[in-house]
Amino acid sequence: MSDSRAIDQAIRERRSIRVFRPDPVPRQVIEEILDVARWAPSGSNTQPWRVTVLGGEQADTLRRRLEKAASVRTWTEAQMEAMQTRIANGPMAWILECVDEPIWQFLAGGSMRFFDAPVALLVSFPGKRGTSTPAAIPAFVTTLMLAAHARGLGTVWLGWPMGQGEIVREAFQLPEDEQASAFIALGYPDPDAPVNQARSTRYGVDEFCRWIGWD
Ligand SMILES: Cc1cc2nc3c(=O)[nH]c(=O)nc-3n(C[C@H](O)[C@H](O)[C@H](O)COP(=O)(O)O)c2cc1C
Numbered sequence: 682m683s684d685s686r687a688i689d690q691a692i693r694e695r696r697s698i699r700v701f702r703p704d705p706v707p708r709q710v711i712e713e714i715l716d717v718a719r720w721a722p723s724g725s726n727t728q729p730w731r732v733t734v735l736g737g738e739q740a741d742t743l744r745r746r747l748e749k750a751a752s753v754r755t756w757t758e759a760q761m762e763a764m765q766t767r768i769a770n771g772p773m774a775w776i777l778e779c780v781d782e783p784i785w786q787f788l789a790g791g792s793m794r795f796f797d798a799p800v801a802l803l804v805s806f807p808g809k810r811g812t813s814t815p816a817a818i819p820a821f822v823t824t825l826m827l828a829a830h831a832r833g834l835g836t837v838w839l840g841w842p843m844g845q846g847e848i849v850r851e852a853f854q855l856p857e858d859e860q861a862s863a864f865i866a867l868g869y870p871d872p873d874a875p876v877n878q879a880r881s882t883r884y885g886v887d888e889f890c891r892w893i894g895w896d
Pocket residue numbers: 695696697698699773788792837838839840841842881
């Protein structure tokens with residue numbers, strides 16, 4: 682396969698993985714992925730990303746702490762219904778067909794457990810509290826996710842755990858002069874899980890692109 686076809690395929694095929702196999706991910710594979718991701722672009726080539734890779738017992742401890750801190754069991758009926766309605770009417774409606782537990786439980790609870798992935802990565806950057814995330818961070822994360830996918834690994838970028846900032850900081854032993862920016866679950870996908878098989882939708886190019894200076 683030509684390089685461009687292989688790259689296009691990785692970009693088109695990558696999807697968020699929400700059911701992982703328990704198999705551990707060898708450290709060498711993660712190092713390889715990071716070695717690719719570091720080629721992401723950054724403003725003035727500052728490469729502001731810092732990465733902490735959490736596995737083993739430490740990952741399970743964080744999972745338990747996050748679940749406890751943000752227990753979905755404390756959600757009110759109204760909150761659960763609001764989420765169900767939001768999902769049903771949005772671009773993630775497809776997911777309702779793929780899970781057989783209430784969607785708030787699967788998404789909110791699952792995100793806090795980082796969907797039982799064996800590895801959690803935290804991407805941080807040097808800066809004081811309140812400093813906004815450099816644009817290079819999402820570029821780095823996207824590159825990392827594609828490199829993982831190309832190696833048969835699955836990822837999901839998780840905003841939910843970031844709501845528990847202090848727990849995340851502590852678990853990843855983040856230095857005071859660094860700020861957490863992106864939380865990513867990593868592991869081998871369960872290929873049989875319907876939620877991993879469905880392709881999320883995208884708007885067409887005509888729907889998001891304007892052309893100026895073209896006939
Ligand atoms: C900044 C960010 C935060 C996200 N947070 C969550 C999350 O907390 N839980 C989750 O299940 N998915 C999360 N996602 C994954 C998105 O839902 C997913 O990327 C989107 O639905 C498109 O699907 P795809 O990645 O399979 O193409 C997040 C994605 C991004 C970029």
